[in-house]
Amino acid sequence: VALHPRMIAILASSTDGWGLVREEEGYWLVRPPYRLSDRESLTVSEVERAILEEDFVLEGEPPTFPSWGDLCQELQRRFVGAASAAELEAAKGAAARILTRASEEQAKAHLAALEQELMIGQATGVEAALVALLSAPSVQESPEMVATIARLQAQVLELRTRLRRHVLAPQRSWKVADEAEVARTSAAIRGQGTLFRYPAA
Amino acid sequence: VSVGARVSVNMKPATLARFLDGEPRRNIFEVAAEESARTEQTLEEVLRGRLKEWYARRVEFEARAGAGRHFHYGALNVGGMGAPRYGRLCVIDKRPIGTDAPDPVWIAQDSLRGPWFEKAGQPLDWDALRSAVAPCELVSDLVVVKLETLGPSSAALDARICNDEDYLEALSLSPLEVQHVEEIRSESEDDLQERARRALLRDARLDEQLDLALQDRIRTKAAARGIPWRSIPA
Numbered sequence: 001v002a003l004h005p006r007m008i009a010i011l012a013s014s015t016d017g018w019g020l021v022r023e024e025e026g027y028w029l030v031r032p033p034y035r036l037s038d039r040e041s042l043t044v045s046e047v048e049r050a051i052l053e054e055d056f057v058l059e060g061e062p063p064t065f066p067s068w069g070d071l072c073q074e075l076q077r078r079f080v081g082a083a084s085a086a087e088l089e090a091a092k093g094a095a096a097r098i099l100t101r102a103s104e105e106q107a108k109a110h111l112a113a114l115e116q117e118l119m120i121g122q123a124t125g126v127e128a129a130l131v132a133l134l135s136a137p138s139v140q141e142s143p144e145m146v147a148t149i150a151r152l153q154a155q156v157l158e159l160r161t162r163l164r165r166h167v168l169a170p171q172r173s174w175k176v177a178d179e180a181e182v183a184r185t186s187a188a189i190r191g192q193g194t195l196f197r198y199p200a201a
Numbered sequence: 202v203s204v205g206a207r208v209s210v211n212m213k214p215a216t217l218a219r220f221l222d223g224e225p226r227r228n229i230f231e232v233a234a235e236e237s238a239r240t241e242q243t244l245e246e247v248l249r250g251r252l253k254e255w256y257a258r259r260v261e262f263e264a265r266a267g268a269g270r271h272f273h274y275g276a277l278n279v280g281g282m283g284a285p286r287y288g289r290l291c292v293i294d295k296r297p298i299g300t301d302a303p304d305p306v307w308i309a310q311d312s313l314r315g316p317w318f319e320k321a322g323q324p325l326d327w328d329a330l331r332s333a334v335a336p337c338e339l340v341s342d343l344v345v346v347k348l349e350t351l352g353p354s355s356a357a358l359d360a361r362i363c364n365d366e367d368y369l370e371a372l373s374l375s376p377l378e379v380q381h382v383e384e385i386r387s388e389s390e391d392d393l394q395e396r397a398r399r400a401l402l403r404d405a406r407l408d409e410q411l412d413l414a415l416q417d418r419i420r421t422k423a424a425a426r427g428i429p430w431r432s433i434p435a
Contacts, residue, residue: 032409048313051251052228052259055216087411095396099394103432106390113398
């Protein structure tokens with residue numbers, strides 16, 4: 001396949017989002033989740049081996065893309081498009097299930113990272129991660145880690161409460177004492193057509 | 202080698218999932234034969250369509266080396282991740298080499314990269330190929346010859362014998378079957394845990410969620426079959 005300089009082409013792909021890619025004279029393997037580290041340079045014989053041994057389907061007319069981002073988007077689209085409704089549904093809980101397999105070292109790393117999240121005021125997802133870790137056998141065997149999880153859960157609650165207070169703070173400072181007075185003032189403003197007491201000079 | 206060596210096969214996660222479901226490992230010729238039986242295409246047409254520019258030399262190699270029979274490929278493994286370039290998971294055959302099975306013929310390197318293919322457009326150099334082949338029971342001898350050719354190195358022996366760049370290839374007429382699996386090795390367990398944590402903390406894309414689900418599924422399937430899952434440091 002003759003490629004325009006800087007164009008990259010999908011030579012073959014499989015329904016799990018993996019792709020064999022050609023960029024000028026080089027070959028690449030690309031796989032989910034499509035980070036730079038998920039891209040590996042291949043020799044011609046490694047491409048041949050992948051086609052022989054795996055389920056890659058060669059493209060008749062390899063589609064080309066101006067950038068790696070565009071190419072990866074196409075592989076993502078194919079991957080999601082090939083998934084059944086049941087697979088998409090099952091995928092929702094996969095991350096939590098993987099966390100339940102964490103080794104002791106991995107669980108400790110998770111707890112340190114989750115604590116960092118809370119320190120920067122980020123609580124989203126932390127509770128779900130803590131709950132998943134509580135199901136990990138490595139955590140259940142460690143009273144120390146169970147205690148850390150309890151402490152972090154308390155921090156999540158505290159952070160949430162603080163955030164809620166913070167969100168409601170401006171409204172509370174209004175100090176509206178008389179709803180009838182508010183209604184009268186609103187009607188006067190509407191009649192006047194402006195919030196300014198005097199028209200502009 | 203004579204005691205601890207095994208045949209290993211590297212697979213990508215989706216392939217491993219089907220294998221753990223009990224789907225037999227099939228080589229490209231078996232896949233093409235099935236497709237040919239299903240469609241109106243001849244075997245040759247299917248193979249040409251699937252292999253394209255790699256068709257001619259693959260067919261020539263199998264015709265000469267297999268005399269009409271087609272191989273299943275693996276690698277000699279004395280520990281480690283095998284040749285994980287495209288197959289991030291390493292499946293170990295529990296049967297000791299040199300017993301009843303597996304009974305591979307060994308090639309001193311990847312059969313697709315050897316000097317027997319170096320002359321582009323020329324027929325396979327049969328003499329060059331024969332000089333790199335050893336029967337099943339002579340694998341230890343082949344390892345010694347290979348290590349001598351490679352020269353001294355401070356790298357671990359398992360990585361010298363089998364790595365991304367170079368390995369001793371096992372050619373068997375029968376495929377690896379799921380009941381023969383000793384263990385599955387993975388070098389991406391820490392990375393997988395990090396990905397899962399990030400997916401919980403930030404909204405992960407659908408494709409990332411699907412891949413995590415596939416990774417979870419193969420570990421569940423292996424556990425259900427009682428196959429140990431071993432994390433190998435990257």
